[in-house]
Amino acid sequence: MSPRELVGRVGFYVLIAVITAFMALPVLWLLLAPFDRTPTLTTSLPEWTWQNFAGLLDNPYALASLGNSVLLALGSMVVVTVLGALAAYALSRVRIPGRDGLLYALLLLSSIVTGTAAMVPIFLLMFELNLIDSQLGVVLVLSGGLLPAAIFILKDFMDATPRSYEESARVFGAGPLQILRDIVLPVVRPGIATIAVWTVVNVWGNFLTPFILLRSPDKSPAAVVLYTFYTEGGQADLGLISAFSLLYSIPVVAMYVFVNRRYGFRFHGGIKR
Amino acid sequence: MADIELRRLVKEYPGGVRAVDGLDLTIADGEFFALLGPSGCGKTTLLRSIAGLETVTGGHILIGGRDVTGLAPGARDIAMVFQDYALFPHMTVRDNIAYPLRIRKMGRPERHAKAEETAEGLSLGGLLDRRPGQLSGGQQQRAALARAVACHPKVFLFDEPLSNLDARLRLEARTFLKRLQRDLGVTTVFVTHDQAEALAMSDRMAVMDAGRIRQIGTPTEVFQRPASTFVASFIGSTPMNLLDAVADRDTLRVAGTTLPLPAAAGPHVRDGEKLVFAARPEYMTLHREAEPTGIEGVVAIVENMGVGSLVSLEVPGGADGARIVQVTVPEGQEPEIGSRGWAVAAPERVLLYRHDDGELVGSERAGAGEPVLAGAGD
Numbered sequence: 001m002s003p004r005e006l007v008g009r010v011g012f013y014v015l016i017a018v019i020t021a022f023m024a025l026p027v028l029w030l031l032l033a034p035f036d037r038t039p040t041l042t043t044s045l046p047e048w049t050w051q052n053f054a055g056l057l058d059n060p061y062a063l064a065s066l067g068n069s070v071l072l073a074l075g076s077m078v079v080v081t082v083l084g085a086l087a088a089y090a091l092s093r094v095r096i097p098g099r100d101g102l103l104y105a106l107l108l109l110s111s112i113v114t115g116t117a118a119m120v121p122i123f124l125l126m127f128e129l130n131l132i133d134s135q136l137g138v139v140l141v142l143s144g145g146l147l148p149a150a151i152f153i154l155k156d157f158m159d160a161t162p163r164s165y166e167e168s169a170r171v172f173g174a175g176p177l178q179i180l181r182d183i184v185l186p187v188v189r190p191g192i193a194t195i196a197v198w199t200v201v202n203v204w205g206n207f208l209t210p211f212i213l214l215r216s217p218d219k220s221p222a223a224v225v226l227y228t229f230y231t232e233g234g235q236a237d238l239g240l241i242s243a244f245s246l247l248y249s250i251p252v253v254a255m256y257v258f259v260n261r262r263y264g265f266r267f268h269g270g271i272k273r
Numbered sequence: 274m275a276d277i278e279l280r281r282l283v284k285e286y287p288g289g290v291r292a293v294d295g296l297d298l299t300i301a302d303g304e305f306f307a308l309l310g311p312s313g314c315g316k317t318t319l320l321r322s323i324a325g326l327e328t329v330t331g332g333h334i335l336i337g338g339r340d341v342t343g344l345a346p347g348a349r350d351i352a353m354v355f356q357d358y359a360l361f362p363h364m365t366v367r368d369n370i371a372y373p374l375r376i377r378k379m380g381r382p383e384r385h386a387k388a389e390e391t392a393e394g395l396s397l398g399g400l401l402d403r404r405p406g407q408l409s410g411g412q413q414q415r416a417a418l419a420r421a422v423a424c425h426p427k428v429f430l431f432d433e434p435l436s437n438l439d440a441r442l443r444l445e446a447r448t449f450l451k452r453l454q455r456d457l458g459v460t461t462v463f464v465t466h467d468q469a470e471a472l473a474m475s476d477r478m479a480v481m482d483a484g485r486i487r488q489i490g491t492p493t494e495v496f497q498r499p500a501s502t503f504v505a506s507f508i509g510s511t512p513m514n515l516l517d518a519v520a521d522r523d524t525l526r527v528a529g530t531t532l533p534l535p536a537a538a539g540p541h542v543r544d545g546e547k548l549v550f551a552a553r554p555e556y557m558t559l560h561r562e563a564e565p566t567g568i569e570g571v572v573a574i575v576e577n578m579g580v581g582s583l584v585s586l587e588v589p590g591g592a593d594g595a596r597i598v599q600v601t602v603p604e605g606q607e608p609e610i611g612s613r614g615w616a617v618a619a620p621e622r623v624l625l626y627r628h629d630d631g632e633l634v635g636s637e638r639a640g641a642g643e644p645v646l647a648g649a650g651d
Contacts, residue, residue, distance in 0.1 A: 162357060162359065164355040164356070164357050164359035165359050165361060167324075167326050167346075167353075167355070167359070168353065168355055168359035169372070169376075170325075170326065170345075170346045170347060171324055171325070171326070171346045171347065171351060171352065171353045172347060172352070172372065172373035172376050172424065173345075173346075173347025173348070173373070173376045173377065174347065174376050178376065182361075182372070183361055186361075186363040186364075187361070187362060187363060189363075
């Protein structure tokens with residue numbers, strides 16, 4: 001290796017190390033700050049304490065909000081996977097003119113539904129429907145925003161399931177719902193698992209929709225409650241925020257690990273045979 | 274056990290394409306019946322119509338005397354084996370075989386016992402807990418067969434049952450399938466594009482083209498007396514020699530040679546009529562010396578076929594220059610490339626077809642006055 005190459009390679013690794021450190025610092029902060037007696041925005045070895053977590057227990061909304069987050073996430077997950085699977089199956093099997101155009105249009109427009117731009121009309125719509133300050137309303141809005149992409153991905157899985165599976169079951173006398181339950185759903189299970197996790201993660205991290213649609217603090221999910229952690233002086237309460245952030249991130253990471261072990265993530269169809 | 278009867282069956286796709294075009298067919302009880310034809314001839318559509326997977330546009334389908342035309346596939350008492358076997362990848366072999374029984378609400382222990390018994394009969398005994406993905410191609414095929422056998426249908430439908438197997442396995446599976454069908458005695462219809470498969474396995478076969486049946490008969494009949502030039506060129510592992518010919522009183526002028534006109538064909542042929550002379554390479558012999566009834570040519574290609582060789586003779590003449598006549602020769606008698614040869618057809622094996630519509634003319638083996646298209650379904 002020539003000296004020139006050596007310098008190049010060392011420089012490359014130094015660059016990677018700097019970028020890695022830059023990325024790792026916030027994570028390190030998240031792991032250390034919750035246990036620090038006086039957490040700051042810098043990352044340093046903490047004076048070990050549990051007082052920040054004790055503080056969370058004193059906060060009336062902190063733990064309940066995690067429950068609310070679970071409620072919203074699971075509710076949306078059920079709506080998105082059930083409706084998504086049924087719609088994707090139908091769209092995959094029935095020929096209607098302009099089907100693909102419809103799907104792409106839905107996909108494009110869906111980013112607007114949960115986006116900032118449509119918040120005023122959505123607020124008005126929810127107001128008319130009497131769904132302000134209702135967790136059902138939040139679930140419906142979030143599901144509506146996620147469904148097109150879910151249908152799009154699931155349809156790909158359904159398309160990749162050979163029709164001969166269904167035809168074979170039909171010849172043996174199975175009805176449409178039997179076929180869906182016994183054959184199609186088990187075959188596309190990796191796709192459904194992917195969509196379920198993706199929905200949970202999206203809803204879990206969503207701030208704007210519940211912030212606008214929910215009024216009472218006891219219904220707010222964790223993302224909104226996190227926003228209310230101030231000291232009496234109006235300063236951000238870093239102790240509470242860091243401890244809560246840690247609790248808030250654990251379920252998502254755990255779920256990711258579990259599902260990845262169990263099903264493996266795939267965003268495209270296809271069957272290993 | 275049941276026979277299958279198709280009456281004036283029509284399947285027309287939107288846009289006016291007729292995949293099955295007014296087809297009449299009766300398949301006898303216990304028969305092993307082959308539907309043969311090139312791709313796009315409607316044979317698979319016909320099979321799927323019998324299964325109920327396609328809704329027919331007209332006509333009737335009767336299975337065992339019962340009109341099933343309007344019935345759902347599940348109510349027809351049939352079992353179908355698909356080209357890709359359609360084994361459910363998330364179920365074990367046991368659950369796959371037992372699935373039709375589960376649909377029929379048979380109890381779990383009962384259907385598992387039935388699945389195990391059937392699997393044993395098809396030598397799948399040790400594989401019951403495997404998933405289809407862990408089976409070889411031949412095992413997958415047997416699992417798919419076991420699933421069909423376990424539900425005791427009146428009719429088996431096989432869609433290209435052997436096409437997913439490699440060549441060696443295909444021969445084994447052919448024998449296996451034929452024996453299985455014989456043992457069970459269930460009326461079976463199978464679709465294939467491979468003429469060798471149809472000849473080898475079926476009791477009777479139908480050759481299809483463009484939604485119609487071109488010929489129905491036993492493999493021997495179809496092989497020896499193809500009803501038209503289409504069937505003639507489709508059947509046989511070496512294609513039949515088809516040469517333009519002209520009738521000239523009681524002789525036949527073909528490729529620069531004058532042959533006696535087969536006596537039986539005489540009454541059916543007009544003087545000067547354009548015909549097609551047909552003879553299989555297997556029914557011709559190659560001579561080194563001039564023969565009065567031989568077609569003269571130059572040896573262009575010799576293909577080794579294991580037992581014997583296929584010799585291609587280049588025959589001069591015709592508007593388009595040289596034509597090819599193929600002859601099989603026994604082992605050890607291969608001619609030199611470039612040498613002269615005379616191909617002589619066994620007179621009783623020569624067939625004549627009309628040039629305009631390609632239909633068979635009564636020939637040597639047909640008695641005078643016999644219908645020109647004996648045994649043809651169209």
